[in-house]
Amino acid sequence: MSTHRPRKRFGQNFLHDAGVIRRIVECIRPTTGQTLVEIGPGRGALTAPLLEQLVHLDVIEIDRDLVAGLRAAYPSGRLCVHEADALKFDFTALSAERGAALRLVGNLPYNISTPLLFHVLTQAGAIDDMHFMLQKEVVQRMAAAAGGKDYGRLSVMLAWRCRVQALFDIAPGAFTPAPQVTSSLVRLIPHATPPFEVGDPGVFRDLVTRAFTQRRKTLRNALGKQVPAETLEELGIDPGLRPQMLSPSDFAAIARALSTPAS
Numbered sequence: 001m002s003t004h005r006p007r008k009r010f011g012q013n014f015l016h017d018a019g020v021i022r023r024i025v026e027c028i029r030p031t032t033g034q035t036l037v038e039i040g041p042g043r044g045a046l047t048a049p050l051l052e053q054l055v056h057l058d059v060i061e062i063d064r065d066l067v068a069g070l071r072a073a074y075p076s077g078r079l080c081v082h083e084a085d086a087l088k089f090d091f092t093a094l095s096a097e098r099g100a101a102l103r104l105v106g107n108l109p110y111n112i113s114t115p116l117l118f119h120v121l122t123q124a125g126a127i128d129d130m131h132f133m134l135q136k137e138v139v140q141r142m143a144a145a146a147g148g149k150d151y152g153r154l155s156v157m158l159a160w161r162c163r164v165q166a167l168f169d170i171a172p173g174a175f176t177p178a179p180q181v182t183s184s185l186v187r188l189i190p191h192a193t194p195p196f197e198v199g200d201p202g203v204f205r206d207l208v209t210r211a212f213t214q215r216r217k218t219l220r221n222a223l224g225k226q227v228p229a230e231t232l233e234e235l236g237i238d239p240g241l242r243p244q245m246l247s248p249s250d251f252a253a254i255a256r257a258l259s260t261p262a263s
């Protein structure tokens with residue numbers, strides 16, 4: 001694996017800092033018998049210390065050269081290497097096969113991080129928790145509370161599905177090659193029951209997307225005819241507000257109102 005040249009198209013920035021790797025594993029706290037799944041194991045920087053604590057580990061890697069290296073390095077009874085695209089991976093089926101909810105971990109390729117989050121969150125019922133290394137700026141958006149500049153579509157959609165906890169920052173020098181940006185480790189814990197009902201999930205998603213596509217506009221202007229100002233007023237929401245002033249549960253209330261057929 002050491003002769004493998006990092007591939008930009010797969011977002012390959014390999015961790016090499018032993019202190020950072022130790023800190024990440026301490027945050028994950030893997031214990032024997034747990035069902036962990038690592039996304040993008042690469043050259044095994046996290047895989048090796050995780051396997052020290054576990055009987056068995058599943059990993060998902062898209063780069064076939066790295067897959068070959070991982071299969072050569074560990075017996076299949078301990079490391080099950082899925083050569084697959086994590087964006088299309090069926091985590092629910094793996095959880096059923098293993099007979100347990102999954103703990104997902106990964107130093108994720110930056111180019112697919114947001115679509116991957118949405119993909120795994122559609123399968124949140126199969127997942128116990130997640131620890132991901134992502135671009136710091138993305139983690140700030142994920143964890144942002146209403147009112148701030150980082151608060152947007154990602155913050156609202158995640159608040160519906162899980163609790164988000166930013167853990168610590170990782171400087172570019174911890175990786176080879178060094179990325180242009182600082183990274184952060186983030187923990188996501190799916191809600192056992194959602195904190196609010198959203199009505200039709202498609203309506204909720206479209207509403208939130210529409211609101212934040214035009215975040216400098218007022219709700220009245222950003223949402224246009226699809227959400228009459230009277231609907232907002234009936235919910236006690238001022239149509240003159242900017243979208244970032246609404247809490248995730250406010251968006252959910254609007255989506256419920258739009259999902260309910262008029263009587």
Ligand code: SAM
Nearest residue numbers: 010013014015040041042045062063085086107
């Ligand atoms: N975990 C390793 C580490 O920390 O050194 C590698 C991290 S590197 C940022 C991202 C890894 O994800 C690479 O091994 C890359 O090949 C893999 N990868 C990229 N896109 C992927 C995808 N769609 N599905 C699965 N793995 C992917």
